[in-house]
Amino acid sequence: MAIKKTEKIWYNGKFINWDDATLHVMSHVVNYGSAVFEGIRCYSQPKGPAIFRVHEHAQRLLISAKIYRMDVEYTRDELVAAMVDLVRVNNVVPCYLRPIALRGYGQLGVNPLDIPVDVYIVNYEWGKYLGHGAEEGVDVCVSSWSRLAPNTMPAMAKSGANYMNSQLIKMEAILNGYVEGIALDVNGYVSEGSGENLFLLYQGSLLTAPLGNSVLPGITRDSILQLAREMGVPVVEQMIPREMLYIADEVFFTGTAAEITPIRSVDKISVGKGVVGPVTKSLQREFFNIINGVVPDRFHWLTPVPVTSSQPVTV
Numbered sequence: 001m002a003i004k005k006t007e008k009i010w011y012n013g014k015f016i017n018w019d020d021a022t023l024h025v026m027s028h029v030v031n032y033g034s035a036v037f038e039g040i041r042c043y044s045q046p047k048g049p050a051i052f053r054v055h056e057h058a059q060r061l062l063i064s065a066k067i068y069r070m071d072v073e074y075t076r077d078e079l080v081a082a083m084v085d086l087v088r089v090n091n092v093v094p095c096y097l098r099p100i101a102l103r104g105y106g107q108l109g110v111n112p113l114d115i116p117v118d119v120y121i122v123n124y125e126w127g128k129y130l131g132h133g134a135e136e137g138v139d140v141c142v143s144s145w146s147r148l149a150p151n152t153m154p155a156m157a158k159s160g161a162n163y164m165n166s167q168l169i170k171m172e173a174i175l176n177g178y179v180e181g182i183a184l185d186v187n188g189y190v191s192e193g194s195g196e197n198l199f200l201l202y203q204g205s206l207l208t209a210p211l212g213n214s215v216l217p218g219i220t221r222d223s224i225l226q227l228a229r230e231m232g233v234p235v236v237e238q239m240i241p242r243e244m245l246y247i248a249d250e251v252f253f254t255g256t257a258a259e260i261t262p263i264r265s266v267d268k269i270s271v272g273k274g275v276v277g278p279v280t281k282s283l284q285r286e287f288f289n290i291i292n293g294v295v296p297d298r299f300h301w302l303t304p305v306p307v308t309s310s311q312p313v314t315v
């Protein structure tokens with residue numbers, strides 16, 4: 001889906017016009033992928049716009065920056081305030097928020113230590129990631145590409161460069177007729193999708209790969225772990241052999257973009273009966289009830305955006 005531009009972009013503490021947020025081709029980030037970023041959703045609730053787990057996302061941005069020795073001048077709370085402000089100013093809800101900290105223009109050697117770090121925050125209208133009807137289940141494959149090996153690129157950092165690996169996984173899946181690919185880690189254990197964490201229900205327990213299997217510590221993953229525990233479903237973070245994908249009763253992706261997307265087949269082997277399973281359905285229902293403001297936000301996941309003048313543009 002083409003990006004629909006909004007009026008303003010937050011840039012190093014001030015608002016600039018959308019069209020002015022440009023970079024020089026010789027910026028460090030353009031040549032070496034030196035950026036860390038976040039993807040966040042702001043939902044339209046009956047009481048107004050609310051951003052999902054914005055504090056945790058801002059914190060993860062700072063963690064990613066720390067891993068790469070990038071000095072971000074802003075605190076978590078300053079980044080949160082900037083995001084709330086941006087949604088209010090642009091007045092486009094629901095939307096996707098993309099904060100990004102990047103190495104800008106300086107010198108072009110690989111050494112990034114003297115290159116300034118710029119922070120931008122963009123928001124724009126955004127719909128379903130894995131296509132309409134994805135909530136009914138998608139067909140996926142196991143990728144021939146592995147996820148990043150430990151000691152190569154840190155999977156706990158959400159860095160732009162990691163997504164070169166994600167692009168290989170995604171392109172291969174799409175060109176072979178699947179919606180998404182599941183990557184194994186370098187030792188052959190299940191890791192995650194190109195842009196999603198993965199859960200499976202096996203013998204009554206909900207399993208997901210631990211952080212040691214080269215997965216991003218997903219904020220939706222954490223939300224599902226909390227919801228499942230509340231529902232009394234046993235939750236286990238454990239290494240998952242590939243074949244468990246084929247014999248699990250339920251499999252689903254989680255992520256800011258994918259939200260909760262059931263998987264109905266892996267490598268053309270149907271998952272369970274090939275329809276959305278009861279545990280996935282309950283988690284999906286509860287998750288959507290919270291983000292849509294149908295039930296109270298008992299986990300304090302949502303940060304309201306005060307909209308004073310006019311009603312936000314609902315898209």
Ligand SMILES: Cc1ncc(COP(=O)(O)O)c(C=O)c1O
Pocket residue numbers: 039166192193194195196197215216217218219220221254255256257
């Ligand atoms: C590689 C990868 N794994 C997992 C996730 C899910 O993370 P979150 O739930 O924080 O969006 C994402 C999305 O950002 C991702 O890109």
